[in-house]
Amino acid sequence: MSEQELKALRVRIDSLDEKILELISDRARCAQEVARVKTATLAEGETPVFYRPEREAQVLKRVMQRNQGPLGNEEMARLFREIMSSCLALEQPLKIAYLGPEGTFTQAAAMKHFGHAVISKPMAAIDEVFREVAAGAVNFGVVPVENSTEGAVNHTLDSFLEHDMVICGEVELRIHHHLLVGENTKTDSISRIYSHAQSLAQCRKWLDAHYPNVERVAVSSNAEAAKRVKGEWNSAAIAGDMAAGLYGLSRLAEKIEDRPDNSTRFLMIGNQEVPPTGDDKTSIIVSMSNKPGALHELLVPFHENGIDLTRIETRPSRSGKWTYVFFIDFVGHHRDPLIKAVLEQISQEAVALKVLGSYPKAVL
Ligand SMILES: O=C(O)C(=O)C[C@]1(C(=O)O)C=C[C@@H](O)C=C1
Numbered sequence: 266m267s268e269q270e271l272k273a274l275r276v277r278i279d280s281l282d283e284k285i286l287e288l289i290s291d292r293a294r295c296a297q298e299v300a301r302v303k304t305a306t307l308a309e310g311e312t313p314v315f316y317r318p319e320r321e322a323q324v325l326k327r328v329m330q331r332n333q334g335p336l337g338n339e340e341m342a343r344l345f346r347e348i349m350s351s352c353l354a355l356e357q358p359l360k361i362a363y364l365g366p367e368g369t370f371t372q373a374a375a376m377k378h379f380g381h382a383v384i385s386k387p388m389a390a391i392d393e394v395f396r397e398v399a400a401g402a403v404n405f406g407v408v409p410v411e412n413s414t415e416g417a418v419n420h421t422l423d424s425f426l427e428h429d430m431v432i433c434g435e436v437e438l439r440i441h442h443h444l445l446v447g448e449n450t451k452t453d454s455i456s457r458i459y460s461h462a463q464s465l466a467q468c469r470k471w472l473d474a475h476y477p478n479v480e481r482v483a484v485s486s487n488a489e490a491a492k493r494v495k496g497e498w499n500s501a502a503i504a505g506d507m508a509a510g511l512y513g514l515s516r517l518a519e520k521i522e523d524r525p526d527n528s529t530r531f532l533m534i535g536n537q538e539v540p541p542t543g544d545d546k547t548s549i550i551v552s553m554s555n556k557p558g559a560l561h562e563l564l565v566p567f568h569e570n571g572i573d574l575t576r577i578e579t580r581p582s583r584s585g586k587w588t589y590v591f592f593i594d595f596v597g598h599h600r601d602p603l604i605k606a607v608l609e610q611i612s613q614e615a616v617a618l619k620v621l622g623s624y625p626k627a628v629l
Pocket of ligand 1: 296321
């Protein structure tokens with residue numbers, strides 16, 4: 266390519282950037298207008314609801330449907346995700362609590378779902394995220410709920426039993442673990458590997474093969490593991506890209522998770538009910554009386570009405586010995602007439618039924 270050609274293309278890019286800039290600013294002004302309308306049309310005593318997850322899901326899906334490349338759908342949706350995040354911040358900057366410290370996969374999930382134009386607050390434990398939301402100190406919380414290799418995150422499920430929360434969104438994140446070391450680490454004499462217990466479990470086979478005799482130390486998060494390694498010469502951490510970048514660690518081995526499709530699902534929790542989008546999921550908690558066939562009775566209405574169950578998890582109820590609650594996720598919105606009828610049918614048999622929330626299926 267000649268210098269001349271390169272110069273001409275850059276002139277074209279400059280002119281396109283100017284148009285994009287103008288269009289984004291137009292869009293941002295529109296969002297400001299939306300905020301004005303939302304505030305102006307309030308009934309007495311109502312507070313405006315600026316964040317609209319159902320609308321955001323619609324916008325991102327539309328972008329993906331209309332996209333003709335060469336950028337991929339996910340890439341394009343990510344760009345629009347950030348534009349929307351900044352537009353919303355003009356209406357009202359969202360405050361988000363997540364399972365910290367900084368650099369966790371939960372933080373990455375929060376950014377994937379809400380974009381970067383939010384005020385985010387790392388919390389030390391899952392229960393603290395729930396309490397922060399319940400106290401109204403933040404608009405939403407982000408917590409992990411299940412991993413494709415290791416299963417349920419029990420702390421999160423149990424927290425739902427203790428707090429009244431509405432699930433308003435979900436996001437899935439592909440989890441890649443790396444073996445990280447600091448600049449002072451003597452890589453041939455590593456005697457300790459730190460990570461969160463779930464991550465150690467997700468890399469068990471790799472560790473057995475490569476570091477069979479090295480002590481594995483479970484700490485409160487991957488980011489905490491990365492932080493510790495920074496000050497020690499004989500240890501390594503298993504953590505992801507965000508923690509590596511944040512603590513300036515380098516990768517001794519990359520993508521060491523035992524399963525290449527290792528993914529974690531995260532939930533957005535808050536107090537806001539989300540209207541139907543036509544492509545939603547619902548999460549409920551049900552407790553049944555302790556009698557033979559109770560689980561069968563619970564599942565029959567779903568089967569008979571062709572409702573797609575995406576997950577079922579059992580946890581001790583905490584209100585009696587050997588009594589259990591079921592966490593169930595299924596496709597549909599609790600306001601859909603069919604789902605409404607099924608939930609009514611179940612509640613006649615159940616000791617208790619609580620809808621945790623209906624929310625748009627993860628778009629990104
Ligand atoms: O449509 C709205 O209600 C808006 O506030 C606009 C907008 C957007 O930028 O598209 C911004 C924030 C909402 O969460 C959803 C969408």
